Amino acid sequence: MATARHLVSVASWTFITLNLLIWLPFLLLAAFVRFVCPVNAVKVLTDKLVDEVYRVATRIDGWWIERVLGVRFEIEDEDFALETLRPHESPMIIANHRSWFDIFTLQTLICRRGPMLKFLIKTELLWVPVLGWVCVALNFPRLQRKGDQKTRTRDLGIVQKASLQLGASPGALLLFPEGTRYTEDKRIQNGAPYKSLLRPKPGGFNTILLSLPDSTSIIDFSIGYEPGDDNCWRCMSGLVNIVRVKVSQTAISGINGMEWLEDSWQQKDVWLAGTESPRK
Numbered sequence: 001m002a003t004a005r006h007l008v009s010v011a012s013w014t015f016i017t018l019n020l021l022i023w024l025p026f027l028l029l030a031a032f033v034r035f036v037c038p039v040n041a042v043k044v045l046t047d048k049l050v051d052e053v054y055r056v057a058t059r060i061d062g063w064w065i066e067r068v069l070g071v072r073f074e075i076e077d078e079d080f081a082l083e084t085l086r087p088h089e090s091p092m093i094i095a096n097h098r099s100w101f102d103i104f105t106l107q108t109l110i111c112r113r114g115p116m117l118k119f120l121i122k123t124e125l126l127w128v129p130v131l132g133w134v135c136v137a138l139n140f141p142r143l144q145r146k147g148d149q150k151t152r153t154r155d156l157g158i159v160q161k162a163s164l165q166l167g168a169s170p171g172a173l174l175l176f177p178e179g180t181r182y183t184e185d186k187r188i189q190n191g192a193p194y195k196s197l198l199r200p201k202p203g204g205f206n207t208i209l210l211s212l213p214d215s216t217s218i219i220d221f222s223i224g225y226e227p228g229d230d231n232c233w234r235c236m237s238g239l240v241n242i243v244r245v246k247v248s249q250t251a252i253s254g255i256n257g258m259e260w261l262e263d264s265w266q267q268k269d270v271w272l273a274g275t276e277s278p279r280k
Helices: 002-036 040-068 101-110 123-127 131-137 149-166 184-190 202-211 258-275
Strands: 072-077 092-095 117-119 172-175 217-224 242-251
Touching: 002 040, 002 131, 040 101, 072 101, 092 101, 101 117, 101 217, 101 242, 123 131, 149 202, 172 202, 202 258, 217 258, 242 258
Parallel strands: 072 242, 092 172, 092 217, 117 172
Antiparallel strands: 217 242
């Protein structure tokens, strides 16, 4: 049985990789045309091509995850943020980060009705075959994420530029305020006052808040797994039946920076405590 599940995971990653490879030439073509002909009309046309390719690719991944692997997303969305999300909108997305599978969860839920999801990625990802090429073709903002002040200043400048560009072209900018995936060891080292979260970092969040217009919405995702199910390999094996997601929406005009984020994290921690345990 264990061997069979590992084979399912291999099949899942193979399927997703092939899906990326199929669409990669279109993305690279759009990036090349945009580079050699940097006029607004061409940018609009290539943006539409990239958006449609991205949307089709994520729908195919979502089909595999939901229909083949049988993952079910249990969603609490009291603000109807997902139902009312539209492709032309440019919200900011924040979420806790437990697993690489979080990316597939957010893509599946957001791109179903809304805009393409744009990531702030680490430069190391550019060296990952296929995935790195896609990140380059999609022109995702690239951060170095080192500890020195010069690098932090550079990264905040990139975050600010990405935020300003968000208003010019549709797309949802994703930020994981914790800065890295959660583990219990990291929580202890981080000195986080939470049971299931790391302490959120204010730098990128505050920079984005100051760069976006007041009409922008922040859509806050809380993602919860049953114990052990946040392992991405396990998620891709078909052993994970349920991923629980809570969604809320707030206008940037109603947010007072770090105080709001810390309050959100406290509420998120309480919600996770009630969901990340096996149901009887």
